[in-house]
Each structure stands twice: as C-alpha cells, then as structure tokens.
Amino acid sequence: MNIHEYQTxxxxxxxxxxxxxxxxxxxxAQAATVAEEIGGSRWVVKAQIHSGGRGKAxxxxxxxxxxxxxxxxxxxxxxxxxxxxxxxxxxxxxxxLVEQASNIMREYYxxxxxxxxxxxxxxxxxxxxxxxxxxxxxxxxxxxxxEVIDPAVGLLDFQCRKVAYKVGLKGALLPxxxxxxxxxxxxxxxxxxxxxxxxxxAIVDNDQxxxxxxxxxxxxxxxxxxxxxxxxxxxxxxxPKEVEATGHGLNYIALxxxxxxxxxGAGLAMATMDAITLQGGKPANFLDVGGGATPEKxxxxxxxxxxxxxxxxxxxxxFAGINRCDWIATGIIQAMRDQNIKMPIIVRLAGTNVEEGRxxxxxxxxxxxxxxxxxxxxxxxxxxVNNIAQKATPxxxxxx
Amino acid sequence: xxxxxxxDSHVIFQGxxxxxxxxxxxxxxxxxxxxxxxxxxxKGGTQHLGLPVFDTVEEAVQATGADVSGIFAPPPFxxxxxxxxxxxxxxTIVVIADGIPVQDMVRVERxxxxxxxxxxxxxxxxxxxxxxxxxxxxPSHIYSPGxxxxxxxxxxxxxxxxxxxxxxxxxxxxxxxxxxxxVNGTDFATVLKAFEDDPETDAVLMxxxxxxxxxxxxxxxxxxxxxxxxxxxxxxxxxxxxxxxGHAGAIISSEADTATAxxxxxxxxxxFVVRNPADIGATVLRAIKS
Numbered sequence: 001m002n003i004h005e006y007q008t009x010x011x012x013x014x015x016x017x018x019x020x021x022x023x024x025x026x027x028x029a030q031a032a033t034v035a036e037e038i039g040g041s042r043w044v045v046k047a048q049i050h051s052g053g054r055g056k057a058x059x060x061x062x063x064x065x066x067x068x069x070x071x072x073x074x075x076x077x078x079x080x081x082x083x084x085x086x087x088x089x090x091x092x093x094x095x096x097l098v099e100q101a102s103n104i105m106r107e108y109y110x111x112x113x114x115x116x117x118x119x120x121x122x123x124x125x126x127x128x129x130x131x132x133x134x135x136x137x138x139x140x141x142x143x144x145x146x147e148v149i150d151p152a153v154g155l156l157d158f159q160c161r162k163v164a165y166k167v168g169l170k171g172a173l174l175p176x177x178x179x180x181x182x183x184x185x186x187x188x189x190x191x192x193x194x195x196x197x198x199x200x201x202a203i204v205d206n207d208q209x210x211x212x213x214x215x216x217x218x219x220x221x222x223x224x225x226x227x228x229x230x231x232x233x234x235x236x237x238x239x240p241k242e243v244e245a246t247g248h249g250l251n252y253i254a255l256x257x258x259x260x261x262x263x264x265g266a267g268l269a270m271a272t273m274d275a276i277t278l279q280g281g282k283p284a285n286f287l288d289v290g291g292g293a294t295p296e297k298x299x300x301x302x303x304x305x306x307x308x309x310x311x312x313x314x315x316x317x318x319f320a321g322i323n324r325c326d327w328i329a330t331g332i333i334q335a336m337r338d339q340n341i342k343m344p345i346i347v348r349l350a351g352t353n354v355e356e357g358r359x360x361x362x363x364x365x366x367x368x369x370x371x372x373x374x375x376x377x378x379x380x381x382x383x384x385v386n387n388i389a390q391k392a393t394p395x396x397x398x399x400x
Numbered sequence: 401x402x403x404x405x406x407x408d409s410h411v412i413f414q415g416x417x418x419x420x421x422x423x424x425x426x427x428x429x430x431x432x433x434x435x436x437x438x439x440x441x442x443k444g445g446t447q448h449l450g451l452p453v454f455d456t457v458e459e460a461v462q463a464t465g466a467d468v469s470g471i472f473a474p475p476p477f478x479x480x481x482x483x484x485x486x487x488x489x490x491x492t493i494v495v496i497a498d499g500i501p502v503q504d505m506v507r508v509e510r511x512x513x514x515x516x517x518x519x520x521x522x523x524x525x526x527x528x529x530x531x532x533x534x535x536x537x538x539p540s541h542i543y544s545p546g547x548x549x550x551x552x553x554x555x556x557x558x559x560x561x562x563x564x565x566x567x568x569x570x571x572x573x574x575x576x577x578x579x580x581x582x583v584n585g586t587d588f589a590t591v592l593k594a595f596e597d598d599p600e601t602d603a604v605l606m607x608x609x610x611x612x613x614x615x616x617x618x619x620x621x622x623x624x625x626x627x628x629x630x631x632x633x634x635x636x637x638x639x640x641x642x643x644x645x646g647h648a649g650a651i652i653s654s655e656a657d658t659a660t661a662x663x664x665x666x667x668x669x670x671x672f673v674v675r676n677p678a679d680i681g682a683t684v685l686r687a688i689k690s
Contacts (some may be wrong), residue, residue, distance in 0.1 A: 085642070114502055116612040116649070119509040119583045134654055149509045151503075186439055192501055194582075219649065220502035221475060251646045255638075266580060267554020268648025270635035271677035274659070277638040280677050286639070288646040291537070321525065321539045321561045351538050352565060373567075374560060375678035 001218045003232045004048045006097045007138050008214040011191070013182035017198070018176075019211045022099030024048060031073030034098045042101035045072045047093040050214075050237040052132065053083035059093065062101055069098060079201040102204040102212060108167055109133055110181060111197030112188050115148065121188065123155060123181060127167045129200035136230060155185040169209075176209040191229050192222035233367050248300040250289055253303035259280025260311040262301045263290050264318050264328075272317045281385055284311045291322040294352050298331025303337060312388050313344045315381040316349070317374065325357025326350045336366050344369060344384045350376040404492050404518065404594065405468060407526045411535055412466040412490075413438040413475055414457065416482045417448050420496075421472035423534055424537050426450060426584065428470075431540045433533030436464040439636060443575045457488040468492040470526065470535040479504035483583075486517045495521035495585070502648065503521045505583040509532020510584070518529045519585020523647065524577035525555035536577070548684060549595035551588060552607035553580050553614075553647065557635055557677070564681025572686075573601040579649030582611070588618035596626050603629040605680070610636035610661060611651045619669040629687040631676035634659040634664045 006024040014018055023036045035043045047059030054060050060083045064067035068330045073096050080090035108130025115122040126147045128136045137144055145166045147159045157178055162240040164170070164177040179203060188196040195217040202212045223230045235243055244253030251266065255273075259281050263269035266288050273283040285308065289301050305311060318328050328349065335341065349357045361368050369384065371377035411428070413421045416438020426449060429435050437452040437460055444455030454460040457469065469490045473481040477652055478497040481506050485493045486508075500522045512519065520527055526536015531545040536554065542562050552558040555577055561574065573595075578586050588606055595604045604626075608615035615634055628660050637659040641652040652658055664680075667673045672687040674680050 004411050025486075051430045114582060116582050116614070118615065120506055137654070138587065151507050192503055194502055219501050219503065221499040222503070224476065225501075253640070253645065255640065255644050263556075265554055265556025266650060267552070267557030267607070267635050268560055270554075270609060270637075270639055270645055270650070271557050271560065273639070274635060274637040275677050283638060285646055319563070321555060321559055339550065351559060373563075373678070375676075378678070381676065 001220055001223065001229070002237070003216060003218070003235055005046065005213060005215070006048055006235065007232045008216045009211065010186055011216070012183065012211060012214055015187040017183040017187070017211050018209060019214070020099040020102055022097055023139075024095050024097050025073065026077070026095050028070045028074035028077065031096060031098050032070040035066050035069040038098070038100050040100040043069050044099050044101045045069060045076060046097040046099065047076050047081050048051045048097055049081055049086070049091045049093055049094045050234070051083045051085040051091060053085060054081065057081050057083045070277060073098070091237070102202060102210055104212070105198035105203040105210050107202050108138070108169065109197070109199045110184065110201050111199065112184060112195070114194055118148050120151065120376055121149045121185070123149060123159065123163055123185070125163045127169050129202065133199065134196070149185065154189070155182055157182070172207045173203065173209060180209055180211070188216070192226050193217060194219045194221045230283070241304050245287070245304050248297060248304070249349070250287060250297065251303065252304055253286040254308060255283050255285050256310070257284045258310050258312040258385055260284045260305040260314040262289060262298070262305060262314060262316045264286050264291070264320065264323050267382065268317065268319055272315065272374070272378070275374050276315065276381055279378045279382040281378070281382035284308055293328060293331070295325050295327055295331035295334050298328055299335040300336065302335035302341065306341070311343070313346065313381060313384045315361070315377055317348045317377055320351035320353065322351070323352065325351065325353045328361060329357040329360035333360065333364050333366070336364070344385065346371055346377055346380050348373065375398065389394045402519070403533060403561040404574070405529050405533060407434070407494070407532050407686050409468045409533070410434055410436045410464055410466045411468045411533070412436060412457070412460050412464065412483065412610070414469055414471045416440050416453055417443055417474055420582065421470070422449065424470070424472070427540065428534050433535065436466055440610050457484045457490065458485070461490065462522040468535055470492070470494045470496065472496055472621050475499035475501070475567065479508050480517060482508050482519060486512055491516060491525070492516065493517055493519045493585070494524065494526045495519060495579070496521040496524065496526060498580070498673070501582065502581065506580065509583065509585065514609065516617045520576060521585060522578040523581045523627065524579035527557060527574065527576050528625055529574045530572055541574060542566065544571040547573050547575050547599040547600065549598065549604040550690070551574040551591040551595070551604065552577055553609050553649070554607065554635065560677065561605060561680045565684055568681050568685050570684060573598060577606045580609075580649055582649035588614050589621040590627060592618055592622055592626060592630070596628055601628065603631065603684065605631045605661050605684055608632065608634045609647065609650050610634070610639050610645065610659050611653070612650050612658050613656065619666045619671055622671065623669045629672060629690065631674065631687045632663070633677060633680055634662045634666075
C-alpha cells in the first residue's frame with residue numbers, strides 16, 4: 001500500500017526526521033491561509049497523488065507571494081496530472097501540500113529497501129539526490145552506498161556514520177544524518193513498511209538537513225496489525241476494479257488489451273498472459289482466483305473482468321490443485337446465466353475433478369470453446385479476437 | 401530427493417487439527433508419506449487421524465523423531481511456528497501460508513542462521529517426491545516417478561509444467577516449490593545444488609517469475625557448479641512494471657527484474673531456456689536428449 005507525501009512526512013516527523021513546515025489543503029483559499037500561517041517569503045505547492053515525476057508534470061511549483069500560492073493551488077487542484085506513472089489519462093489532483101520553500105545547497109538520497117539477496121533491510125544512500133535511485137544505480141552504480149542491517153540489533157550508529165562519511169555528510173551534518181537514518185529505519189520497522197526513501201534529503205540554510213520529499217510503501221500482508229497505517233489508505237488513488245477484486249479475495253490488475261483472463265495461481269496467470277502475447281494477442285488483465293475458488297468467487301471474477309469495456313472475449317485457464325474443476329464450471333455457468341454474457345468464452349480445465357467440470361460445461365447449452373491445453377487456449381483466444389475485429393469492419397456495399 | 405524428503409523422513413504437521421492440515425495430512429498419508437503426528441497447542445495428549453497430537457514441536461520431536469514439518473499455521477502466526485520448528489531441530493520446514501509479513505520473514509531468516517534447518521516457502525505448494533510422499537497442497541495424482549527435478553516459485557505453473565512433461569512421458573524425481581514471497585527460506589541455487597548431488601535426478605527444470613535476482617544468481621551458480629542439464633522459464637513477459645502480480649515477490653522494480661532480462665541472462669549463461677510457457681515440456685525433452 002502506498003500513501004501520500006504529506007502522510008509520509010507526518011509519520012517521519014514523529015520519528016525525529018526534520019521536514020519543512022507545511023500543511024495539506026483542499027482549496028486555493030486554504031492554501032493562501034496556510035502559506036500565511038507558516039510564514040516565509042517563498043512557498044512550494046505540491047500536488048498530492050500517488051505518483052513519481054510530479055515535478056516534471058507541473059505538479060510542483062514555487063509561489064513568490066501569497067497571491068501566487070493561491071493562483072498555483074487553484075490551477076493544480078482539480079487538474080489532471082499526467083506523469084510517466086499515471087498513463088495518458090492522468091490522475092485527478094484533490095489536494096496540495098503547501099510548504100515553506102527551502103534554499104537548497106545540496107541534495108542526497110537516503111532509502112531503505114528489503115534486499116532479496118541478503119534477506120535483510122538494507123540502507124541505501126547516494127550523493128546524487130533528487131534523481132531516481134534506479135537511474136543512479138544504472139548509470140553510476142559506484143555512487144550508491146549500501147549497508148545491510150542485522151534485524152537482531154537494528155541499524156547501528158556506526159553504520160549510519162560509515163554511510164554518511166561515504167556520501168560526504170560530515171562535520172555538523174554528521175549527527176543530523178545519523179538521526180535521519182535511524183528515524184527512517186525505526187519508522188520502516190515499526191510500521192511494517194517494505195520501502196522508505198527520502199529523496200531529496202537536502203542541506204538547506206545554516207547547515208540544516210531537511211527531508212524535502214519522502215515516500216513509503218507498506219506491506220499489505222501486515223496491515224492487519226497496523227491500524228493507523230491502514231487508515232491512511234486513499235481509495236481514490238486505486239483502480240476501483242482492483243479494490244472490488246481485493247474485497248472478493250481476487251487478485252486483479254487491469255492491463256490494456258482485449259482478452260479477459262480468469263486463471264488460478266499467480267504464476268499460471270502470468271504464463272497465460274505470456275502465451276496470449278506470444279500468439280499476437282493482448283491480455284486485458286491479470287486475474288488470479290486463488291485456491292479453493294467457490295462458484296460465487298468465479299462469478300465475481302467474471303463481473304470484474306467485464307467491467308472493462310475493452311474486453312472482447314474471456315479466456316479461463318484453470319489447473320486445479322486445491323481448486324475443483326466442477327466448482328469452477330458451476331461458477332462459469334452461473335456467471336453466463338446471471339450476467340447474460342454473449343461474448344466467446346474459451347475454457348481450459350485441468351487437474352482435480354476435470355471430468356466432472358467438463359461434463360457440467362457440456363450439459364449446459366452455452367457455446368463454450370473448449371481448449372485442451374495452454375497453447376490451444378491462447379491460439380483459440382487470439383483467433384476469436386481477430387474474428388470479432390474482422391466482423392467489426394463493415395463489409396463494402398455491393399452495387400445493385 | 402533424499403536431502404529434503406525421502407522414505408525415511410518422519411513428518412509432522414503444525415496446526416495439525418485444523419481443516420486444511422487435516423485434509424492435506426490425509427492426502428499425504430494416502431500416497432505413503434510417513435506422517436508420525438502433529439502439533440496443536442492446547443490439544444496435546446489427544447489423537448487425530450489415529451496419530452498423536454502434541455502441545456509443542458519439541459515434545460513431538462522427542463516422541464516421534466520427526467525431522468520434517470509442514471506448517472499450516474495462518475500467516476499472522478506462521479513466523480512463530482517456523483521458529484519453534486527451528487528451535488526443535490526440524491531439518492526440513494515447509495511453510496504453506498501465503499501472506500506472512502515480509503519483516504517477519506527477515507527475522508525468521510536471522511533466527512535460522514547457524515542452524516541446520518531448511519525452510520521451503522513460504523507461499524509454496526510444498527515438496528513432493530513421487531512414489532515416496534509429499535508435504536504440501538499439490539494434487540499428487542498429476543506427478544509420476546521419474547528423473548527430472550523441478551523447482552519453482554509458482555504452484556499452478558509447476559502443475560502446468562508437470563502436465564506438459566507427463567504428455568511426453570517424463571516423470572519427476574522431486575518437485576519443490578520455493579514460494580512466491582520476496583523473502584523466502586530457500587533460494588533456487590540451494591535447491592539446484594541438492595538436485596545436482598541427487599543420484600536420482602538427471603536434469604532440472606527451474607520455473608521463475610519476474611522480480612528479484614534469484615533466477616540469475618542460480619544460473620550463475622549452475623554455470624560454475626552444475627553438470628546436469630538445467631532448463632529455465634520465467635513467467636511475466638507481459639507484466640507491467642511496478643505492479644505486484646499476485647505473488648508478493650512478483651514485481652518489476654528494475655530492468656533486471658523483467659522476464660526478458662532474466663531469460664536472456666540465463667541463455668547467455670548456457671542454460672536451456674523456454675520463452676513460450678507452452679514449450680516447457682518439449683524443452684525439457686530436448687535438454688535430456690542432448
């Protein structure tokens with residue numbers, strides 16, 4: 001789960017990480033009031049959406065007077081911000097963070113990740129602040145400093161000092177850097193985050209370190225024990241189909257093709273998408289119905305997939321282990337009947353109770369296209385989609 | 401495979417009397433797995449499926465000589481159950497739960513250091529050695545005894561591969577799911593080593609997916625250390641970056657995480673690679689004939 005920048009900064013403040021004075025607002029009038037209250041002579045107005053690249057998209061702007069802050073806030077709030085992560089349709093900005101603008105001398109990167117190779121939380125830092133760390137890692141990997149953290153003792157002062165010296169945070173900045181790193185680590189550990197980063201961590205006037213931007217991602221599997229984090233969830237930032245799917249115990253991710261997919265298991269769901277792609281088709285979604293799928297769950301899967309207007313056909317690929325093909329078949333028939341589905345449905349069933357499942361499909365009067373294996377299923381799906389596309393092109397009128 | 405689950409393995413189940421553990425313990429016993437009891441705190445001294453139930457893993461090990469445990473505790477309690485098994489000296493710990501907080505697994509892995517325990521999973525269908533037994537939730541009837549080792553992150557994709565192999569008359573020496581989580585107990589390379597040392601395995605199929613460095617690390621290890629043919633597939637060619645594709649660990653965070661990057665690297669390191677998931681069985685056959 002992701003949260004907004006202002007929420008991350010509120011959290012970090014509690015862990016002793018210094019952030020610029022500021023507040024989140026929903027209107028331009030509030031923006032002007034907040035600018036006046038926090039004081040100063042320059043302010044930064046920042047669009048609050050769950051996306052990187054807000055600055056380049058015009059979602060982060062400086063106001064040199066209260067009036068300018070009001071005008072900028074007016075322009076940003078209610079606008080659609082298009083970044084490299086939002087897609088072409090952009091994301092509606094509902095609120096902005098108004099902060100005192102800082103006089104930046106230098107920028108750094110400090111972050112924590114769960115490193116899969118060492119199976120530990122790892123502190124990552126770089127003197128190349130303000131740049132995405134992936135870019136630094138690719139272009140100048142030697143400029144990235146890493147320190148692996150032993151969970152038995154946590155992040156130690158000396159480790160912070162090592163990292164701070166290596167990126168060039170010395171003198172009066174050193175104790176501040178240690179405080180920032182330890183605060184970030186405790187915040188990550190105590191709240192079950194899986195990623196936390198301050199980028200940039202800036203040196204501003206009078207040798208002060210300040211977290212100018214920050215991002216955290218939380219472990220969905222640990223939200224049950226983090227009620228205060230769960231409250232920070234913003235459903236406006238998520239695909240409503242994906243939210244509904246999660247509520248039904250399904251795993252759904254919208255893609256931009258036209259072949260709807262209903263599969264059991266994450267790996268097989270990905271492989272099915274791959275098989276469709278390799279046949280020249282385009283999957284409309286990733287959907288994993290999970291283990292022990294009841295007929296109701298299968299019917300819900302249909303409902304979610306069909307909410308996407310681009311879907312022209314549906315491919316069902318089930319390899320039942322703890323699932324049962326007869327239950328899946330019953331769910332398919334329920335969905336066909338209750339949701340009045342007319343589009344072609346390709347079904348591949350294998351595994352537990354496959355004979356019973358096929359018998360249920362055969363006994364119905366729906367014209368299912370039965371596939372014998374994965375290749376067959378993908379090939380039939382792509383053939384059907386192409387047929388529909390050809391029919392959609394109106395035939396030339398003949399002269400009478 | 402002899403290292404992880406063989407005919408001498410004594411298996412217990414943690415969370416034994418629960419619905420899932422009961423069902424899968426019965427399934428395991430049907431195919432000959434030597435199940436010797438189970439653990440459910442508070443139910444020690446009773447019988448379940450005609451076997452003794454213990455309050456603690458320590459007691460179960462002392463009474464039965466158990467060396468393999470299938471953990472069926474739900475995600476919030478799984479980390480504690482794993483560490484209890486490590487503490488009791490269980491050698492092979494199979495963790496089925498999907499949804500264990502990742503920082504719990506970071507702590508579990510720390511706790512495991514310096515012990516002889518091997519953790520398979522979490523979020524795994526488990527281990528099956530056809531003809532010997534299983535600890536897990538896979539449908540045993542699709543597997544058949546043979547000489548191909550399988551190691552995979554995904555469960556159902558493992559079944560898909562087995563079905564394709566069965567169509568070509570190829571059976572399995574063992575099939576091991578290392579699980580779909582970002583922090584898991586056993587990585588590909590560890591399992592490859594076990595298969596390389598196993599006299600009953602002729603070739604190994606490794607089924608990976610997007611996210612993480614494991615597949616390429618394993619391919620590097622294999623280039624240096626493995627003589628048996630190694631076949632690789634990576635699911636998620638068409639997965640968008642930055643999205644978690646069902647499995648907590650299946651996410652493209654950098655270019656190296658993509659299916660194409662991993663497959664290309666595996667090919668460059670001399671593996672037999674499968675680019676189309678429909679060709680898994682055929683590629684395994686081609687590899688053992690070469």
